[in-house]
Amino acid sequence: MLSFRSAPPLDPGTLLFSISVLALLMAAMAFSSMRTLPDLRFGLREWGKAMLAAGGAFLLFFFRGHAPWFLGFVVANLLVMLVPVYGLLAHARLMSRQVSRRLLWGIYGFGVSGVAVSYGLGTSTAVAVVTLSSAIALLFLATAVLVLSHARQHRNGAVFVAGLVMAAMAAGFLMRAVLSLFGQAEAVSPGAPSRPQIGVLLMGALFVVGASIGFFSMVHERQRQEVLDRARRDGLTGLFTRMAFMDMGRALEQARPPVHFAVAMIDLDHFKLVNDTHGHAAGDVVLAHVARLIANTVRSTDLVGRYGGEEFCVLLRDCSLGEASVFAARLVEAARHQAVRLPGGGEVAFTVSVGCAARRLLPQPEALMQTLARADKALYDAKHQGRDRWVAQALPSKT
Ligand SMILES: Nc1nc2c(ncn2[C@@H]2O[C@H](COP(=O)(O)OP(=O)(O)OP(=O)(O)O)[C@@H](O)[C@H]2O)c(=O)[nH]1
Numbered sequence: 001m002l003s004f005r006s007a008p009p010l011d012p013g014t015l016l017f018s019i020s021v022l023a024l025l026m027a028a029m030a031f032s033s034m035r036t037l038p039d040l041r042f043g044l045r046e047w048g049k050a051m052l053a054a055g056g057a058f059l060l061f062f063f064r065g066h067a068p069w070f071l072g073f074v075v076a077n078l079l080v081m082l083v084p085v086y087g088l089l090a091h092a093r094l095m096s097r098q099v100s101r102r103l104l105w106g107i108y109g110f111g112v113s114g115v116a117v118s119y120g121l122g123t124s125t126a127v128a129v130v131t132l133s134s135a136i137a138l139l140f141l142a143t144a145v146l147v148l149s150h151a152r153q154h155r156n157g158a159v160f161v162a163g164l165v166m167a168a169m170a171a172g173f174l175m176r177a178v179l180s181l182f183g184q185a186e187a188v189s190p191g192a193p194s195r196p197q198i199g200v201l202l203m204g205a206l207f208v209v210g211a212s213i214g215f216f217s218m219v220h221e222r223q224r225q226e227v228l229d230r231a232r233r234d235g236l237t238g239l240f241t242r243m244a245f246m247d248m249g250r251a252l253e254q255a256r257p258p259v260h261f262a263v264a265m266i267d268l269d270h271f272k273l274v275n276d277t278h279g280h281a282a283g284d285v286v287l288a289h290v291a292r293l294i295a296n297t298v299r300s301t302d303l304v305g306r307y308g309g310e311e312f313c314v315l316l317r318d319c320s321l322g323e324a325s326v327f328a329a330r331l332v333e334a335a336r337h338q339a340v341r342l343p344g345g346g347e348v349a350f351t352v353s354v355g356c357a358a359r360r361l362l363p364q365p366e367a368l369m370q371t372l373a374r375a376d377k378a379l380y381d382a383k384h385q386g387r388d389r390w391v392a393q394a395l396p397s398k399t
Contacts, residue, residue: 013062013190015201019208020058026212027051033216040226042219043093047212050086053079054208062190074119077132081111084139087166087211091146094218104139111135126180133177140170150218162214169207172200234306236284237291242313245305249315249368258365262324262358263372264314265379266294266331269351269387271310282342286350289340297331313372321358321392328354328390336388351388355379 030048034041060067060076085108092099114131118124144166151160232244240248252259268274268290275283287310294312295304303315316324332354339347355378360366378391385391 010198010202012197012201015198015205016058016062016190019201019205020055020062022055022205023051023058023208024055026208027055029212029216033219037223037227040223041093042222043090043215044219046086046090046093047215050083050090051208051212053082053086054204057083058204064190070119073125073128074115077115077128078112081108081132081135084136084143088139088143088146090215091143094215094222095146095150097146107135107138126183129180130177133173133180137170137173137177140166140173144170147214154221156217156221158217159214162211162217165207165210165214169203172203176200237288237306239291239295239312240303240305242305242307245303245307245313245315246368248303252315252317253365253368258361260318260320260359260361261371262316262319262321262356263368263375264316264324264328264331264354264356265307265372265375266290266312266314266352266354267379267383268310269353269383271350274348274350278342278346278348282344282348285342286340286348289338290335290350290352293334293338294331297327297334313375315368319358321356324356324358325390325392328356328392332388332390353379353382353387354390355382355393356390357393 027048027050030044030051034044034048057076057079060072060079064072064076085104088099088104091097111132111134114128118126118128144163147159147163147166150156151163232240234241252261268286271283271286274286291304291306291312294314298304298314298316301317303317305313307313314327316327319327332352335350335352339349341347355375357371357374357378359368359371374393378393382389382391
């Protein structure tokens with residue numbers, strides 16, 4: 001039979017040393033992962049710093065009593081307080097949230113103020129434990145809220161566990177601050193094998209491993225999304241590639257019950273002339289500008305793609321031919337009144353031609369390719385009628 005009462009006691013020194021090694025390994029993992037996709041770090045650097053600080057702090061706790069008190073107390077606690085600061089920064093960066101650095105470092109300052117007072121005045125460490133623990137609890141709580149909301153949004157089990165670990169850490173440190181107010185909290189030390197002390201150290205180990213696994217899992221998920229998204233986007237304009245546009249369009253085409261949409265084909269007029277007069281690089285600037293103009297003219301639910309060199313396609317959801325015509329007219333008008341500023345100085349005026357068509361649902365829902373072909377025919381008509389205009393299929397030409 002297993003008996004926890006007669007089991008050998010856990011040794012705080014070994015735990016401190018092990019947590020330190022684990023944290024340093026997690027830091028190494030974070031820093032080395034940064035090198036895989038350098039422009040998609042998503043807070044890995046900050047998480048690496050948090051783990052480095054945790055590793056350093058636990059190592060100094062391990063040497064308490066065998067190294068100067070300044071190292072084991074002041075430096076160790078300055079490092080401990082960095083852990084939740086960089087932890088929160090890492091999660092905020094990963095989730096693209098803004099955190100006030102001034103507020104964060106203000107909380108850091110409050111946390112370590114008790115350490116300075118205890119060390120400077122040579123008083124008991126209780127005041128240090130109160131300020132440190134309450135500041136750490138606050139930061140862990142903020143991180144837990146961020147992580148749990150992310151876990152709920154993305155239904156990720158590992159992240160949910162990481163959020164719970166953060167929340168448990170916040171609760172643990174809050175309890176520690178309260179206990180310390182009543183003079184009941186012990187300082188972390190390799191020579192204090194009490195149950196609360198062992199509990200605190202096990203929680204530390206859980207934090208280092210559990211929160212790191214959750215964090216890495218979130219980073220990998222975001223990197224995967226970002227890489228997938230980049231593969232679907234055109235490098236120059238940031239719009240969907242033709243293939244991605246068609247894939248998403250086909251998904252809509254197959255929706256049941258059938259959905260209504262309109263498509264617009266947009267082509268720059270006499271674009272060859274822009275390239276010939278101002279150079280290919282200037283032509284690229286104009287293309288990127290037109291892409292932005294189109295993206296700003298549609299609704300967020302519409303799809304915009306780069307169909308070919310200087311040709312764009314738009315899928316307007318739940319849109320009639322009349323509404324598509326309003327969109328086309330607005331775009332032609334906006335282009336006519338805009339000039340693109342070139343990086344080397346000078347401006348280029350441009351116009352666009354647009355052809356649009358609405359999906360036919362009767363006698364049976366039309367395939368996307370057919371609607372696009374009709375919009376392309378309308379674009380051809382717009383070009384032949386003199387450009388700088390729009391044509392809606394089945395409606396007379398408009399200028
Ligand atoms: N700068 C730049 N030019 C491109 C790109 N892709 C295609 N083009 C240019 O777009 C021009 C298209 O020329 P054409 O098909 O003759 O069409 P156009 O001059 O716009 O004339 P219309 O469409 O008939 O009004 C060519 O000069 C291509 O080199 C690109 O990515 N960057």
